[in-house]
Amino acid sequence: MPKTSNLNAMVLAKLQYLQDLYSKQFHLSISVFRQDGNEFSISSNQSLECAQSSFKHPGVCQNHLKRLLQQGETRLSTVIATCPFGMTTAIIPLGTALETDTMLAADFYLLIGKIRIRGIDDPFSVSSGREDETKQYDLVEFKKIIQLISFNMDFLFGLVKQSKIPLGHTQPIEKEILETLTHREKEILHLVSVGMSNQEISKNLFISEQTVKVHVSNILKKLQMKNRTQLALYEIQTS
Structure with a gap:
């Protein structure tokens, strides 16, 4: 088991x-x-x-x-x-x-x-x-x-x-790390969490797709995460 x-x-x-x-x-x-x-x-x-x-x-x-x-x-x-x-x-x-x-x-x-x-x-x-x-x-x-x-x-x-399988997230979430993100990075984190692609985010925020990629990369580094799925889960758990 x-x-x-x-x-x-x-x-x-x-x-x-x-x-x-x-x-x-x-x-x-x-x-x-x-x-x-x-x-x-x-x-x-x-x-x-x-x-x-x-x-x-x-x-x-x-x-x-x-x-x-x-x-x-x-x-x-x-x-x-x-x-x-x-x-x-x-x-x-x-x-x-x-x-x-x-x-x-x-x-x-x-x-x-x-x-x-x-x-x-x-x-x-x-x-x-x-x-x-x-x-x-x-x-x-x-x-x-x-x-x-x-x-x-x-x-x-x-x-x-x-x-009786517990449906919950077991790892502790450090909400304080979220405050290290800039306002723009928080915007992008939210849009990533709802499943938007880099192209969709760039259209929504009127910035280039390359700029979005840079922001996503910075967010991953600051939150010490590896991919967009982890970012989405983090945003859900801290909201």
Whole structure:
């Protein structure tokens, strides 16, 4: 039997891999949050529009997420809502599939979407929105896709829960190191954490791609990390 810490890391990696696959296949932003509102997984395929909104208006986005989690906790079923910036997201409680007793609360919640539904008043009308950045779905199509993704993720989290595998990060985080980063480096760290490439970051911040590479390299050195995945995990754990 593998040690608990190794098993924990393996399960986390597999869940992240599955999330990334679904995100790429269906062109959706997918992430998993803890009940307290902290990110559990690294967000997959977050749109540039969403990243900009959350960076410029963090309070608005955090309050919207808080309301979503509260609704998900109250209903313990899928909730679909549109944020103040017009993006549609579904939140689904995880770990319910194998429950034999009445479930009072879920420890983890799946967020799928951050997309635009075709038409504001009529979800089936054709939209002329920014389709190059944001996948356009109709509401029926969106519901079918989230049903497929959520069923499999819910089942897996149910198995993990029954196996009593601790889903948490075991290594201590030194938040003080974060203060060694400049304001620009913190901006780039955040954009790396939501899955943006160097090219996307350069467009978002109006700087050259080479400058982004230099900043990322400096961030890695300061935080003593080896790759972008470690940076993303660090940003999630210290946020």
